[in-house]
Amino acid sequence: MDVNLGPALVAGFRFSGVSAGLKHQEGAKDLGLIVADAPATATAVFSANRIKAAPVYVTMDRVRSGRLQAVVANSGCANSFTGKAGLKLARESCALTAREIGCAPELVVPSSTGVIGHLFEIEKFAAGVREAAGQLRDDGMEDFARAIMTTDTHPKIASTSIRMGGGQSVTIAGVAKGAGMISPKMATMLAYLVTDAAASPSQLKVALKAALPNSFNAITIDGDMSTNDTVILMASGAVRNNALSRRDLVAFSRGVEEVSAMLARELVRDGEGATKLVTVEVRGAKSPADAERCARQIANSPLVKTAFFGCDPNVGRILMAAGSSGAVVESDRLLLSIAGIRVAARGALLVDSLPQAAEKMREREFTVSLDLKLGKSSSTILTCDLSYDYVKINAEYTT
Amino acid sequence: MDVNLGPALVAGFRFSGVSAGLKHQEGAKDLGLIVADAPATATAVFSANRIKAAPVYVTMDRVRSGRLQAVVANSGCANSFTGKAGLKLARESCALTAREIGCAPELVVPSSTGVIGHLFEIEKFAAGVREAAGQLRDDGMEDFARAIMTTDTHPKIASTSIRMGGGQSVTIAGVAKGAGMISPKMATMLAYLVTDAAASPSQLKVALKAALPNSFNAITIDGDMSTNDTVILMASGAVRNNALSRRDLVAFSRGVEEVSAMLARELVRDGEGATKLVTVEVRGAKSPADAERCARQIANSPLVKTAFFGCDPNVGRILMAAGSSGAVVESDRLLLSIAGIRVAARGALLVDSLPQAAEKMREREFTVSLDLKLGKSSSTILTCDLSYDYVKINAEYTT
Numbered sequence: 001m002d003v004n005l006g007p008a009l010v011a012g013f014r015f016s017g018v019s020a021g022l023k024h025q026e027g028a029k030d031l032g033l034i035v036a037d038a039p040a041t042a043t044a045v046f047s048a049n050r051i052k053a054a055p056v057y058v059t060m061d062r063v064r065s066g067r068l069q070a071v072v073a074n075s076g077c078a079n080s081f082t083g084k085a086g087l088k089l090a091r092e093s094c095a096l097t098a099r100e101i102g103c104a105p106e107l108v109v110p111s112s113t114g115v116i117g118h119l120f121e122i123e124k125f126a127a128g129v130r131e132a133a134g135q136l137r138d139d140g141m142e143d144f145a146r147a148i149m150t151t152d153t154h155p156k157i158a159s160t161s162i163r164m165g166g167g168q169s170v171t172i173a174g175v176a177k178g179a180g181m182i183s184p185k186m187a188t189m190l191a192y193l194v195t196d197a198a199a200s201p202s203q204l205k206v207a208l209k210a211a212l213p214n215s216f217n218a219i220t221i222d223g224d225m226s227t228n229d230t231v232i233l234m235a236s237g238a239v240r241n242n243a244l245s246r247r248d249l250v251a252f253s254r255g256v257e258e259v260s261a262m263l264a265r266e267l268v269r270d271g272e273g274a275t276k277l278v279t280v281e282v283r284g285a286k287s288p289a290d291a292e293r294c295a296r297q298i299a300n301s302p303l304v305k306t307a308f309f310g311c312d313p314n315v316g317r318i319l320m321a322a323g324s325s326g327a328v329v330e331s332d333r334l335l336l337s338i339a340g341i342r343v344a345a346r347g348a349l350l351v352d353s354l355p356q357a358a359e360k361m362r363e364r365e366f367t368v369s370l371d372l373k374l375g376k377s378s379s380t381i382l383t384c385d386l387s388y389d390y391v392k393i394n395a396e397y398t399t
Numbered sequence: 400m401d402v403n404l405g406p407a408l409v410a411g412f413r414f415s416g417v418s419a420g421l422k423h424q425e426g427a428k429d430l431g432l433i434v435a436d437a438p439a440t441a442t443a444v445f446s447a448n449r450i451k452a453a454p455v456y457v458t459m460d461r462v463r464s465g466r467l468q469a470v471v472a473n474s475g476c477a478n479s480f481t482g483k484a485g486l487k488l489a490r491e492s493c494a495l496t497a498r499e500i501g502c503a504p505e506l507v508v509p510s511s512t513g514v515i516g517h518l519f520e521i522e523k524f525a526a527g528v529r530e531a532a533g534q535l536r537d538d539g540m541e542d543f544a545r546a547i548m549t550t551d552t553h554p555k556i557a558s559t560s561i562r563m564g565g566g567q568s569v570t571i572a573g574v575a576k577g578a579g580m581i582s583p584k585m586a587t588m589l590a591y592l593v594t595d596a597a598a599s600p601s602q603l604k605v606a607l608k609a610a611l612p613n614s615f616n617a618i619t620i621d622g623d624m625s626t627n628d629t630v631i632l633m634a635s636g637a638v639r640n641n642a643l644s645r646r647d648l649v650a651f652s653r654g655v656e657e658v659s660a661m662l663a664r665e666l667v668r669d670g671e672g673a674t675k676l677v678t679v680e681v682r683g684a685k686s687p688a689d690a691e692r693c694a695r696q697i698a699n700s701p702l703v704k705t706a707f708f709g710c711d712p713n714v715g716r717i718l719m720a721a722g723s724s725g726a727v728v729e730s731d732r733l734l735l736s737i738a739g740i741r742v743a744a745r746g747a748l749l750v751d752s753l754p755q756a757a758e759k760m761r762e763r764e765f766t767v768s769l770d771l772k773l774g775k776s777s778s779t780i781l782t783c784d785l786s787y788d789y790v791k792i793n794a795e796y797t798t
Binding site: 078316324348 | 449450477514
């Protein structure tokens with residue numbers, strides 16, 4: 001399956017992105033719409049944070065019906081920790097969007113990202129929605145992607161086409177934003193996937209749930225988890241292959257997973273201040289939980305991540321993280337490779353191989369592979385390095 | 400009880416610190432001795448990391464007897480992840496120390512800190528021990544403190560005197576090193592406490608165990624946990640008040656706790672690249688576990704720590720961390736203060752108070768206080784900010 005980095009036309013959906021003046025930067029796009037020609041089937045997953053933003057509560061409530069027609073998303077203000085006023089504002093933003101595009105307010109869901117604890121001005125927002133509704137285009141996906149960016153340096157879009165059993169092709173496309181507060185269980189992250197396939201809400205749920213472990217839940221930038229994370233999957237059914245057959249659902253789910261994985265990878269690659277994309281693979285763990293906690297501990301360790309930034313094949317820090325993860329680890333058994341170079345085995349550092357590993361770590365992407373040799377479970381997490389720019393961005397930017 | 404930052408004379412103990420050439424820096428002290436005039440009672444606690452360094456295994460084994468006469472500690476090499484060769488080296492370093500000072504090798508324990516995965520040269524080490532044995536002095540505590548420093552910018556020593564029931568005074572003094580890899584459960588950290596009190600090994604164990612929750616286990620620098628952490632408490636009994644009475648044990652334990660807390664505070668204040676010492680207090684949690692995980696999540700969040708560095712009263716990030724900690728948190732109930740300024744209450748940000756909080760955050764020390772208003776449990780963790788220099792130190796230094 002070919003997944004492209006970039007937009008696609010998805011029959012039944014139009015998109016736009018405009019500048020409504022919600023962001024500080026003059027003229028930056030900060031309000032986007034996704035509108036389906038008719039009510040689409042839909043499913044969504046959300047932040048596991050105990051403190052959820054107002055738009056998350058509204059979306060959780062409305063997506064239960066399995067049908068949505070529009071998403072109104074903004075950057076520049078997270079509408080999080082804003083109490084009842086925030087909930088009212090989130091519902092109002094949907095109501096005025098519904099009026100502009102002509103659908104029931106319950107079919108519109110809001111998303112917000114940006115500074116926490118503040119409300120946006122509804123007048124600015126309303127003017128933005130009016131403008132965005134006037135600019136809806138089937139090729140407007142990139143405008144939408146730009147409107148939801150915060151510290152992202154570029155828009156993130158991926159798409160693929162899949163041939164279904166009946167010979168018809170369906171398209172799946174996705175747009176995401178990330179940059180910081182990305183970790184356990186899908187963090188500051190908004191992602192929207194749309195497809196022209198006809199799929200029931202429960203089929204969409206199956207597909208999205210299956211996609212998460214190897215995509216949005218398998219990445220970390222800083223171990224922090226946002227209050228606004230949302231992934232929505234909507235299907236227009238504009239390609240009139242009836243509801244998916246069991247076999248088609250398998251292919252469709254794989255498509256959703258691969259588009260999600262591509263977007264997730266782009267999120268890490270564009271992590272705040274990131275200069276490297278590192279795949280942390282743990283194999284041979286005693287249990288799946290051990291594998292995951294070991295991979296996450298390595299992927300989140302500030303000492304490991306600063307060593308990545310410094311191109312330092314620092315075996316000690318990686319093993320320190322593995323050993324402190326709670327997973328069963330036996331130092332005499334494990335094998336560790338960095339960028340394909342074996343650097344530790346049989347309880348000892350392979351000192352002679354370190355210069356070669358250091359050289360390979362200069363590349364923008366590499367893999368850290370730890371085989372615990374204790375069992376059959378494995379886990380893979382994508383992470384990035386911790387650079388001066390991460391500190392700069394986060395010491396100077398108020399989220 | 401007055402605890403002083405600085406050394407004290409502790410009857411029955413002598414100390415030294417020399418340069419044995421184990422560190423890269425020419426002439427830097429890197430080998431230290433603590434020697435008791437006669438076998439002392441002793442107890443110790445260690446890293447919870449699954450991968451422990453060779454000297455930790457040797458110390459764990461030997462301290463079980465409850466008696467030690469000497470510690471030989473080095474910086475510049477952690478002797479961790481060094482397999483059987485590392486264990487042999489650790490035992491050898493004790494044997495040659497025992498020969499120099501004239502005691503049984505089983506009464507000597509080793510500690511190492513520095514680069515992981517490498518062995519030190521035993522010849523250099525032996526020469527260093529010989530020199531250090533010749534320089535033992537009752538006022539040599541600062542030399543010892545310097546010999547165990549890695550990225551620490553200054554030696555850390557604290558001491559106090561306590562009057563016992565019988566009218567006699569006993570002294571407790573401690574030396575520690577820290578700087579990075581400091582977190583959950585007592586991380587890269589070596590600390591040695593000595594006292595002239597007469598206390599049984601089990602009394603020492605009680606005192607040290609009681610001291611940990613509010614000292615070495617209540618600090619974090621980067622959430623990472625080292626393979627070498629060791630805290631040793633030794634009592635010479637040189638002040639011949641018989642074994643501690645129950646009441647004296649209480650006073651003695653408080654002394655151990657306060658000296659430990661002072662050292663722990665110094666470790667955080669001197670954390671790698673740290674410019675601020677922040678006390679994170681969580682109160683009103685549903686359970687002690689909730690209080691602790693909430694405080695730790697805030698104290699370890701890179702986004703929170705970079706905001707500290709930027710003097711940014713970033714309520715959103717603190718609440719994001721609280722909400723993602725797993726603790727029960729209700730955003731409508733909690734109260735949050737930064738540096739004594741209330742910044743969030745009743746589900747809303749107190750926007751007008753933010754400039755004042757930002758101003759107060761310019762100070763070198765402040766407190767973040769979060770009252771969850773859900774129960775009676777509390778937890779306090781000391782942390783520091785995450786600065787450019789943390790990245791610099793750890794991208795350029797191989798541990």
